Amino acid sequence: MRINPALCIRCRGEYNLCGLSYCPVLAELHAKYTLKNxxxxxxxxxxxxxxxxVGRIGYPRVNIYPATPPVHGDTSNLEDPRAWLNMGLEDFLSSRLLLIRxxxxxxxxxxxxxxxxxxxIQVMALSSNSVDSELMLERPVSGRYVLDEHSPPFGPSSPLQKLRINSxxxxxxxxxxxHSDTDLSATEAIWTLYKHGIDVHHISKLLSVGTLGIGKRRRLVPTRWSITAVDKQVSDKMLSEVRDYPLISEYRVYVRSIKDNTFIGILTPHTWLYEWAxxxxxxxxxxxxxxxxxLELDYEGYWGRDDYPSIGGCYYAARIxxxxxLRSMHRQAAVILWREIYPGFNLPIGxxxxRENIRAMFNGSYEKFYDLRDALSYTAKFLRLxxxxxxxxxxxxRVLTKQSSLTNWLSGG
Known part of the structure; x- marks a missing residue:
């Protein structure tokens, strides 16, 4: 995207005159200032x-990248998605790009x-606190960053010669x-950790570096695969519980607008159905x-799905x-999740x-309705499409109505 330089001079990172959800000048300057030495x-x-x-190119031979920022102290916020949600995008980017690999x-x-x-590397990944470490590299790091649709950003890299752990x-x-139970399957290990309050972000890292599962079957899993695998396995387990809960008694509409994104959640009084669009x-x-x-959409019925959704990993991130x-409510519902992404949000950040925005949305307030038409009329106020x-x-x-009257009504027919 080409930005008129005159806008930067007028804006100076305050007014988003370029239309982006973040200031690319500030993000780059923050990263360069810290990385200059x-x-x-x-x-x-x-x-x-x-x-x-853990990369995926060349699988089953892959590159693994331990990473550390050039700063000491508590750096746990660099691996805490809930903390990232409260950052400006330029602060998030510049902090993540400090992770030298x-x-x-x-x-x-x-x-x-x-x-x-x-x-x-495996032992480091087990910890939930910052680990003082040193990377001795074969050659100086380059300025190449990693932006990925599935995983959060990473800083530049160089071949690793030696890793030293100081604490x-x-x-x-x-x-x-x-980790010590080599008779526990990966699926059981993932669910056990989740039940004990370990967030899926940390669990996916443990799966990725090969520290979970039956001993003779453990293997490294590319990061983007491990993230989706954990989201899917945990949500599958929760779904087996949620199917036994009573239905909610009304339609609930949740709305969250943030950084050129609008998220919509509609819970309906019906057995489990799900769509992400x-x-x-x-x-x-x-x-x-x-x-x-x-507009892209994928979905599943009461028994879930066996194939990978065409819409990608966001499907399972929203599903979990x-x-x-629903699990916290002890209720069952058919779930509609829609997202609009507007001009200016042009970063693949994972x-x-x-996941974190849908979590935040469902932790917020909602409007209650007893008719689907009323719920959709209310929803329409927040959508541009x-x-x-x-x-x-x-x-x-389509499943809820099983007739065309609702569509005719919405189109004015």
Whole structure:
């Protein structure tokens, strides 16, 4: 996206005159200022949150990247999605890009019999507190960053020569117990950790570095796969409980607007159905060059689905947040989740953005209705895309109505 330089001079990061949800000048300056003494260096000394990324290129041989920022102290907010949600996008970007990565090529099965460096990476990942560590790199780090649709951003990297751990806080007892149990399946391990309050972000990291599951089956899992796997497995487990709950007694509409995004949640008095839909405006992340708004939707019925949704990992990131809400209510519902993404939001920053915003939305207030038409009329006030277009694509509404009268009503027929 080309920005008129005159707008930057007038705006100075305060008014978003360029139309973006963040100030790219501030984000780049923050990162460059902190990294200016790091670029072209081969030794990185700091406190890892801890952080690690496992790539997928070349699978089943992959690159694993332990990461640390060039600062000491409590850096846990660099791996805390709930903290990220309260940051400005430029602050989030600049802080995540401080995570300097050392890369090492490994086989996925090396998780079962790790080298010294891989073992240290696994041990670091078990901790939920910052780990003082040093990365000795084969050559100076470059200025190349990582922006990914599934995982949060990472800073530049260089091949890893040596990893030194200077302090290692003990892991939470439940993590140590599950990691040590080599007879526990990965699915059981994931659910056990979740039940004990370990967030899915940390669980996905443990799965990714091969520290969960039956010993002889443990392996490294690319980060983007582990994130979706944990979201899916935890939400599948919750769904088996939610199906036994009584239905909610009314229609509930939740709305959350934030940084050129609008999230809509509609809970309806019906057995479990679910849909996740996204409408991307021209100029947004995945619709930069089209002249039309693109609406994508995927869904499932009462028994869920066996295939991977075409809409990607956000489907399960939103699903787990919806099922957490229903589980806390001890109620069952058919769930409609819609998201509009407007021009200016053009960053691939990871599915955590969807998960945490849907969580926040369901923790907020809602409006109650006893008629679907009234609920949709209220919802229409917050959407830029005509409500008729949403309804015409909605799987859940089609099942709920089983007739055309609602669509005719919305279109004025």
């Amino acid at each position: 790091i670029i072209n260096k081969e030794h990185i000394d700091g406190s890892s949150p801890p952080s690690v990324f 050392g890369s090492m090529r490994v086989r996925i099965e090396d998780a079962r019999n790790p080298s010294r460096i891989l073992h240290d 290692l806080p003990p892991p939470p007892r439940i993590i140590d117990k599950v 996204e409408a991307w405006w021209p100029g947004s992340t995945w619709n930069l060059w089209s002249g039309d708004t693109v 947040a919806a099922l957490e809400a 599915v955590w953005w969807v 005509p409500i008729g277009k949403w309804v015409s694509r909605s799987y859940v509404i």
